[in-house]
Amino acid sequence: MEPIVRMEGISKAFPGVQALDMVDFEAYPGEVMGLVGENGAGKSTLMKILSGAYKKDTGRIFLDGKRIEIENPYHAQRLGISTIYQEFNLTPNQTVAQNIFCNREPREKGILGKLGFINREKMEEEAEKILEIVGAHVSPKSLVKDLSVAEKQMVEIAKALSFKAKIIIMDEPTSALVPEEVEKLFEIINQLKSQGIAVIFISHRLEEVFKIADRITILRDGKLIGVMKKEEIAPEKVIYLMVNRPLAEMFRKEESKLEDVVLEVRNLSKKGVVEDISFKLYKGEILGIAGLVGSGRTEMARLIFGADKKDNGEIYLEGKKVEINSPEDAVRLGIGLVPEDRQNQGLILKLAVRENIGIPILEKLVNLLFVNKEKLNSIAREFVQKLNIKTPSLLQKALYLSGGNQQKVVLAKWLSLNPKVLILDEPTRGIDVGAKVEVHAIMSQLAKSGIGIIMISSEMPEVLAMSDRILVMSEGRLAAELSKKEATQEKIMAYASGHYISNYS
Amino acid sequence: MRNRVSRRPLTQVFKFQRIQEIGILLILFILSLFLSIATPTFLTSTNIFNILRAFSWIAISAFGISMVIITGGIDLSVGSVMALSGLITAMMLRANLGDFLSILGGLLIGAFVGFINGLLVSKANLPPFVATLGTMSIARGFCYGLTGGWPVRELPRSFMFWGQYDIPILGIGIPLPVVVMIILGIVVSLFLNRTVWGYKIYAVGGNEQAARLSGINTGRIKLLVYTLCGLLTAVGGLLMTARLGVAAPTAASGYELDIIASAVIGGTSLTGGEGTILGVLIGAAIMQVLRTGMVLLGFPAYWQPSAIGAIIILAIMFDQYRKKKMGLLR
Numbered sequence: 001m002e003p004i005v006r007m008e009g010i011s012k013a014f015p016g017v018q019a020l021d022m023v024d025f026e027a028y029p030g031e032v033m034g035l036v037g038e039n040g041a042g043k044s045t046l047m048k049i050l051s052g053a054y055k056k057d058t059g060r061i062f063l064d065g066k067r068i069e070i071e072n073p074y075h076a077q078r079l080g081i082s083t084i085y086q087e088f089n090l091t092p093n094q095t096v097a098q099n100i101f102c103n104r105e106p107r108e109k110g111i112l113g114k115l116g117f118i119n120r121e122k123m124e125e126e127a128e129k130i131l132e133i134v135g136a137h138v139s140p141k142s143l144v145k146d147l148s149v150a151e152k153q154m155v156e157i158a159k160a161l162s163f164k165a166k167i168i169i170m171d172e173p174t175s176a177l178v179p180e181e182v183e184k185l186f187e188i189i190n191q192l193k194s195q196g197i198a199v200i201f202i203s204h205r206l207e208e209v210f211k212i213a214d215r216i217t218i219l220r221d222g223k224l225i226g227v228m229k230k231e232e233i234a235p236e237k238v239i240y241l242m243v244n245r246p247l248a249e250m251f252r253k254e255e256s257k258l259e260d261v262v263l264e265v266r267n268l269s270k271k272g273v274v275e276d277i278s279f280k281l282y283k284g285e286i287l288g289i290a291g292l293v294g295s296g297r298t299e300m301a302r303l304i305f306g307a308d309k310k311d312n313g314e315i316y317l318e319g320k321k322v323e324i325n326s327p328e329d330a331v332r333l334g335i336g337l338v339p340e341d342r343q344n345q346g347l348i349l350k351l352a353v354r355e356n357i358g359i360p361i362l363e364k365l366v367n368l369l370f371v372n373k374e375k376l377n378s379i380a381r382e383f384v385q386k387l388n389i390k391t392p393s394l395l396q397k398a399l400y401l402s403g404g405n406q407q408k409v410v411l412a413k414w415l416s417l418n419p420k421v422l423i424l425d426e427p428t429r430g431i432d433v434g435a436k437v438e439v440h441a442i443m444s445q446l447a448k449s450g451i452g453i454i455m456i457s458s459e460m461p462e463v464l465a466m467s468d469r470i471l472v473m474s475e476g477r478l479a480a481e482l483s484k485k486e487a488t489q490e491k492i493m494a495y496a497s498g499h500y501i502s503n504y505s
Numbered sequence: 506m507r508n509r510v511s512r513r514p515l516t517q518v519f520k521f522q523r524i525q526e527i528g529i530l531l532i533l534f535i536l537s538l539f540l541s542i543a544t545p546t547f548l549t550s551t552n553i554f555n556i557l558r559a560f561s562w563i564a565i566s567a568f569g570i571s572m573v574i575i576t577g578g579i580d581l582s583v584g585s586v587m588a589l590s591g592l593i594t595a596m597m598l599r600a601n602l603g604d605f606l607s608i609l610g611g612l613l614i615g616a617f618v619g620f621i622n623g624l625l626v627s628k629a630n631l632p633p634f635v636a637t638l639g640t641m642s643i644a645r646g647f648c649y650g651l652t653g654g655w656p657v658r659e660l661p662r663s664f665m666f667w668g669q670y671d672i673p674i675l676g677i678g679i680p681l682p683v684v685v686m687i688i689l690g691i692v693v694s695l696f697l698n699r700t701v702w703g704y705k706i707y708a709v710g711g712n713e714q715a716a717r718l719s720g721i722n723t724g725r726i727k728l729l730v731y732t733l734c735g736l737l738t739a740v741g742g743l744l745m746t747a748r749l750g751v752a753a754p755t756a757a758s759g760y761e762l763d764i765i766a767s768a769v770i771g772g773t774s775l776t777g778g779e780g781t782i783l784g785v786l787i788g789a790a791i792m793q794v795l796r797t798g799m800v801l802l803g804f805p806a807y808w809q810p811s812a813i814g815a816i817i818i819l820a821i822m823f824d825q826y827r828k829k830k831m832g833l834l835r
Contacts, residue, residue: 305718307717326717326722327717327719327720327721328720328722330720331720332720339718344714344715345712345714345718348707348708348711348712348715348716348778349711349712350707350711350712350778350779351707351711355707355708358704359704359705359720359721360719360720362701363701366701369699369700370695371699371704413719
C-alpha cells in the first residue's frame with residue numbers, strides 16, 4: 001500500500017533558527033501517526049507546512065503518490081488535508097451548519113442560487129449527516145458559542161469530513177478536554193481510521209499517544225530522530241530520544257549559596273490556571289521553572305507580577321508581606337518581568353532604545369518638572385555598553401534591532417531599576433547562539449550581584465545549565481522541586497508530562 | 506564598544522525624525538505660494554492673521570486630541586465640548602457671575618466631559634470611538650437643552666477682548682488667540698517631550714501591553730489625556746465664543762472632523778505612539794489655508810466639505826505609506 005501522504009527532505013528556516021532540517025514524514029490511510037517532540041522541536045512547523053500555513057524552503061510533498069505544491073490552507077483543505085487546531089477556527093456567532101459549510105454553502109436551485117441565495121434546509125440536512133458520522137449530538141442550528149470545547153472540536157472534525165478529508169491533523173486535541181471527552185475523541189479517531197482516513201496526532205501527553213497511535217514519529221531540534229511502531233518502543237525510550245541533546249556551548253552558572261530568601265510565594269491560585277503554588281526564591285539564585293507549554297508557567301509569572309488578578313495567595317518580599325495588584329505595584333517593589341513575547345509585551349518597538357530602557361525609572365530622573373535627558377542618556381549609554389547592545393545610536397527604534405539585542409534592551413530596562421527579583425520568561429527564545437551565551441552570562445552576573453531570578457524555560461539544556469534549583473510544573477501545579485544535582489532531562493520531562501511519575505520517583 | 510554609541514548618529518536620527526514635519530511644512534509652503542500668486546488678497550497681513558485667528562481654536566483642541574490619538578484613542582466629542590464650554594461661560598457671564606468664574610466654569614465643564622470620556626475608556630473599557638460618540642451627542646444635547654435652541658448674545662466686552670484684541674508687536678497687531686495658541690503649543694510640546702507623563706503617553710500608545718508590563722498605570726494615563734483634551738478643547742471653545750461674540754448651541758458642529766484631520770495631517774498616527782505638536786500645528790494651518798484658499802479662489806462653498814474630506818483621505822494614505830516604508834505595517 002502507498003502512503004497517503006509523504007513528505008521528503010522538508011527544511012524551513014526562520015530568522016535565527018533552523019526550524020526543520022531535512023525532515024521526512026509519512027502516513028498511511030487508516031493509520032494514526034503520533035508526532036512527538038519537545039517544545040520547539042518542529043512539530044507544529046512541519047504540520048503547518050503540510051496544512052499550507054507555512055511555505056517550505058526545500059523538500060517535496062506527495063499526496064497519494066502525486067507530487068503537490070500546497071499554496072495556502074484553503075488549498076490544503078480542498079486537497080483533503082484538514083487541521084484541527086488547539087485554537088478553533090470557528091465563528092462563534094454562526095450556527096454549526098454555517099461553520100461546517102463556511103464558504104461552500106449549498107445554493108438554491110436556478111437563478112436564485114446564482115445570485116448567492118443559500119439553501120439552508122439542504123445545508124442543515126447535510127450537516128446533520130456529517131455530525132452523525134462523528135457521533136456528535138449537536139444540532140446544526142445551534143450557535144457555536146453555545147457549545148462546549150469538546151463539541152466545538154467535533155464540529156471542526158465534521159468540517160474536515162465535509163471537505164472529504166483524507167488526512168486530519170490534530171494539534172494537541174486533548175489539551176482542553178476532560179478524560180471522558182478524551183475517550184469520546186478516541187472513539188471518533190477510531191471511526192475515522194476505519195474509513196481509511198490518516199490521522200496525525202500531536203500531543204505532549206505521551207500516554208495518550210501510546211494509546212491511540214499506530215506509529216510514532218519523533219522530532220528533535222528540527223531533525224527527524226526516528227519513526228517507530230508503538231509496540232516496538234517503550235515510553236521511556238521515546239522520552240530519551242526527545243530530550244537527548246548535547247550540552248555543548250552552554251554557559252554554566254556558578255553555584256551559589258542559598259541563604260537569604262528574597263521572595264516567597266504561598267498558595268498562589270487562579271481558577272483553571274494555576275493551583276496552590278508555593279515556593280521560595282533565594283538571593284543570588286536562578287530558579288528554573290520547567291514544564292510543558294500550557295502548564296501554567298507564564299500565567300504564574302504574570303500573577304506574581306500583578307499582570308493578572310490572582311484568586312488566592314500571598315507574596316512575601318524580603319520577609320514582608322506585600323500586596324501586588326498591578327505591574328505598577330510590582331515595579332515599585334523592585335520586581336521586573338521579561339515577558340515571553342518580547343516584541344508585543346517586552347518592548348515598545350516604535351520607541352527608541354533610550355526610552356525603552358528608561359521607562360521604569362523615569363520618575364527618578366526628574367529635575368523639577370522635566371525628565372533630565374542628560375541623565376537618561378548616560379544611563380541608557382551605560383547599559384548599552386555594559387550589555388554590549390549593538391545599536392547605531394540610543395535613538396534607534398527598538399524595531400530595527402536583532403532579536404538578541406532586543407532582548408538585551410528588555411533586560412537593560414529592568415537593570416536600570418536595580419531590581420530585587422527578576423522574572424525571565426523564555427529569556428533566550430528565538431535568539432541566536434552567540435547572543436544566547438551573552439544573555440546567560442548576564443543572568444549569571446545578575447544573580448551574583450544578589451538579584452533573585454526566576455527563569456521560565458522550555459529548553460532543557462538551558463534549565464539544567466543555568467538553574468540552582470528547578471521547579472517542574474504540570475497542569476497548573478508544582479509537580480516537583482529538583483536540586484541541581486538530582487535534575488536530569490528525563491526526570492524533568494517525566495514530571496512535566498505528569499504520567500510517568502511512578503516510574504521515576 | 507565605546508564607539509558604538511557615538512554622537513554623530515544621534516544627530517542623523519534626529520534629522521530623520523524631523524523629515525516628517527519638513528514634508529508637511531513643504532506642502533503648506535507650496536499651498537501658500539500658489540495662493541499668493543493666484544489671488545491678490547492671500548498675502549496680506551489682514552488675511553494671514555484672519556487665517557491664524559480662525560485656526561487657533563481648532564489647533565488648540567487639536568493639541569489635546571493629538572495626545573489622545575498618541576495613546577491610540579480618539580475623541581469625537583471635541584466639537585460638542587467646544588460649543589458646550591463656550592455656552593456655559595456665556596450663560597454664566599449673562600448671570601453676572603463675573604469673567605473669572607465664568608471662564609473657570611467653561612474650562613471645568615470641558616475638563617469634566619474629558620474626564621468622563623477617560624473614565625468610560627479606562628474604567629468601563631469602552632472603545633474610545635463608542636464612548637466619545639456617546640458623549641458627543643450628550644454634550645450637544647445639553648447645548649440645545651440649556652438654551653432652548655437660542656443663541657446667547659450680548660456678552661461683556663471684557664470677555665470678547667480675549668477673542669478680538671490684537672497685541673501690537675513691531676507695528677503689527679497679533680491676535681490674542683494666536684498668542685494663546687503659541688503659548689499652549691509650547692507648553693503641551695514640553696509636556697509631551699520632557700515630562701514623565703509625556704514619555705508615558707508615547708509608551709502607552711506605542712504598545713499598551715508592554716507599557717503596562719513596564720509598570721505604567723495605563724488607565725491613569727488615559728484618564729489624563731482625555732481630561733487634558735477636554736480642557737484644551739474648552740480653551741478653544743472660549744476663544745471661539747469670545748471672537749464671535751455669541752454662543753450658539755449649534756457652534757462648532759462638525760469641528761471634530763477638522764480637529765482630527767489637523768492632527769492626522771500633522772503626522773499623528775491613528776494607531777498610536779507617534780505625533781508631535783509642531784506637526785499638529787502645521788496640520789491645522791494646512792486645513793485653514795485650504796479653507797481660506799478655496800474661498801479666495803471662489804471654490805463653490807457647497808463643495809468645500811468634499812475637498813476637505815478628500816484631503817483627509819490623502820493624509821491618512823500618506824501615513825500608511827510612510828509606515829509601510831518604515832516596516833511598521835505588513
